[in-house]
Amino acid sequence: MENLTSGELEVMSVLWKHGSMKPAEIQKYFPRPIKNAALRSILLILLEKGHVRREKVGKAFYYTSKTPPQNEFLSRIRRLAKTFFQGSPSNLVAQIIRNEKLSEQDISELKKIVEEKARKLSKGDK
Amino acid sequence: MENLTSGELEVMSVLWKHGSMKPAEIQKYFPRPIKNAALRSILLILLEKGHVRREKVGKAFYYTSKTPPQNEFLSRIRRLAKTFFQGSPSNLVAQIIRNEKLSEQDISELKKIVEEKARKLSKGDK
DNA sequence: CCCAATGTGTGGAAGATTCCACACATACAT
DNA sequence: ATGTATGTGTGGAATCTTCCACACATTGGG
Incomplete structure (x- = not known):
């Protein structure tokens, strides 16, 4: 479970703020314009890395953050402190x-x- | 003058901490092993981006940070706050x-x- | 003057990250 | 049942970032 790239962080922060969502919804809350397919690529990486899980509801996958924002926040703060x-x-x-x-x-x-x-x-x- | 990549930040923090230096010296203080040529590539990018200036002394260039660490620090903090x-x-x-x-x-x-x-x-x- | 040590410039390779076109699948309203 | 909306899977392309080999330049001591 390495560190989040900046794109990955953008996705995570949408999930942290708005909870479980499918790609098309995440896309709406995304901090900048992004194509659906590009967004889904990042979601797959987050899935592999273990930062999110997903669950099929109807025909779509709903993605959920597995880790709270605190961890990521504090690890970034510690890096800055160092x-x-x-x-x-x-x-x-x-x-x-x-x-x-x-x-x-x-x-x-x-x-x-x-x-x-x-x-x-x-x-x-x- | 965009944002610093992580390699660029490593270089800048050496300059912030130790002042003007030539590549071979920066290399010694670098937080991890890095080849001289790789380090110099980053220095050239920092030069283009305007984060450092350089001045020839003898046959070597001495690189100096043009911006204080505060700016970079605060901008990172603001991004985290957001x-x-x-x-x-x-x-x-x-x-x-x-x-x-x-x-x-x-x-x-x-x-x-x-x-x-x-x-x-x-x-x-x- | 010549050589060893130290630097520089250059061009492109390697790796990481982000992006996206396209083919196919599935739900469901009509 | 069929068409349209909406999703997914896949395979690369594009971009960014980092790395480095190699050829050439300069300095200073012997």
């Missing part, structure tokens, strides 16, 4: 906070998240 | 904090960063 911050996720986060535009609400939510993380750490770790 | 969090960088950050292991020191630094961001926002924005 490339840009010697592997430190907290430096990565700090850089984002400093440079991205955040609303007051964003900020107060982040405070809460950090507090909560601190609590978990001081208790049983985990 | 793919995984409907574009919200703060949700992206929250997810990382919840899932990655952080030390107490990491956490108190993050608190500081968030506080500072809050101050900047309440003042003149920016």
